[in-house]
Amino acid sequence: MKKPENVPANRxxxxxxxxxxxxxxxxxxxxxxxxxAGLSECDMDSSKMCICGTCPVFAxxxxxxxxxxxxxxx
Amino acid sequence: MEKLKLxxxxxxxxxxxxxxxxxxxxxFDALSxxxxxxxxxxxxxxxxxxxxxxxxxxxxxxxxxxxxxxNDPRDEMRVIYDGILRADVVIFSTPVYWGNHSQLAxxxxxxxxxxxxxxxxxxxxxxxxxxxxxxxxxxxxxxxxVAGSLMNFFTQMGLIFPPQAYGAWxxxxxxxxxxxxxxxxxxxxxxxxxxxxxxxxADFARALRCPCGRGFDYAHLSKKKNYALPKPNPxx
Numbered sequence: 409m410k411k412p413e414n415v416p417a418n419r420x421x422x423x424x425x426x427x428x429x430x431x432x433x434x435x436x437x438x439x440x441x442x443x444x445a446g447l448s449e450c451d452m453d454s455s456k457m458c459i460c461g462t463c464p465v466f467a468x469x470x471x472x473x474x475x476x477x478x479x480x481x482x
Numbered sequence: 483m484e485k486l487k488l489x490x491x492x493x494x495x496x497x498x499x500x501x502x503x504x505x506x507x508x509x510f511d512a513l514s515x516x517x518x519x520x521x522x523x524x525x526x527x528x529x530x531x532x533x534x535x536x537x538x539x540x541x542x543x544x545x546x547x548x549x550x551x552x553n554d555p556r557d558e559m560r561v562i563y564d565g566i567l568r569a570d571v572v573i574f575s576t577p578v579y580w581g582n583h584s585q586l587a588x589x590x591x592x593x594x595x596x597x598x599x600x601x602x603x604x605x606x607x608x609x610x611x612x613x614x615x616x617x618x619x620x621x622x623x624x625x626x627x628v629a630g631s632l633m634n635f636f637t638q639m640g641l642i643f644p645p646q647a648y649g650a651w652x653x654x655x656x657x658x659x660x661x662x663x664x665x666x667x668x669x670x671x672x673x674x675x676x677x678x679x680x681x682x683x684a685d686f687a688r689a690l691r692c693p694c695g696r697g698f699d700y701a702h703l704s705k706k707k708n709y710a711l712p713k714p715n716p717x718x
Contacts, residue, residue: 454553454554455553455554457534457536457539458536458543458549459539460540460543461536461539461540461542461543462539462540466540466542467540470542471542472542472543472545472604473542473543473545473549473552474536474543474549475549475552475553478553479552
């Protein structure tokens with residue numbers, strides 16, 4: 409699985425800010441685009457429903473799984 | 483010859499107190515220890531979170547190990563995943579509740595969707611060369627419907643079935659299943675139904691393992707999802 413490139417064209421399409429897991433902590437740290445930029449430094453609640461699969465970046469890079477804020481793509 | 487590995491999965495909410503468990507154990511006990519390595523997983527003793535259906539957001543989110551298993555160290559579905567993946571024979575046992583398999587059976591089936599999905603969506607065949615069978619126990623009726631439902635899922639998951647792949651028995655219209663215990667344990671005709679189901683599955687697995695002395699190795703790549711997967715819905 410190829411890690412998406414951390415470039416504006418991808419970051420601008422990122423849906424992390426509308427994800428149920430996304431919190432004020434992420435906003436304060438200007439975190440998003442975890443599949444390309446790496447893990448969150450905030451406490452993320454994995455019992456909430458991840459929406460990575462609804463993101464155009466997920467489709468374009470043929471990603472699988474989700475919760476990329478918690479599990480980094482190597 | 484290497485022992486056949488049998489795993490039985492009891493999905494009665496009453497666990498080891500249930501007739502479903504007793505019949506599964508009785509059938510496993512009837513198979514020789516010399517030829518069989520036997521393990522019964524009592525699902526009601528595990529902490530199992532329901533499937534969260536990430537699949538329905540995007541089928542590619544449903545992977546193995548399941549995202550719940552990966553995220554929640556308290557979830558014990560891994561016991562069932564690993565049990566199935568190391569087994570030669572998987573025997574799934576369920577009571578009949580209101581004409582259907584148990585809610586625990588349904589929870590497990592939905593969580594096992596990750597194994598099925600690895601083939602049909604991700605094109606990795608994780609479940610292969612494994613024989614399946616069912617044990618179904620209930621009252622009044624419904625076992626053929628349950629057998630059909632279970633067969634529907636487990637063949638898609640990748641199990642192979644022998645002829646007459648399930649043993650089933652339903653008692654009379656009497657809600658007190660405690661009345662059945664003595665009959666189930668001592669009536670030879672009823673016992674034989676379930677012992678035969680386990681033995682039939684084990685014999686079939688043994689036959690598959692040794693055609694002309696060669697190991698059986700058959701993998702079928704599922705075409706079930708052989709259509710364009712839906713684009714992500716940006717409105718979700």
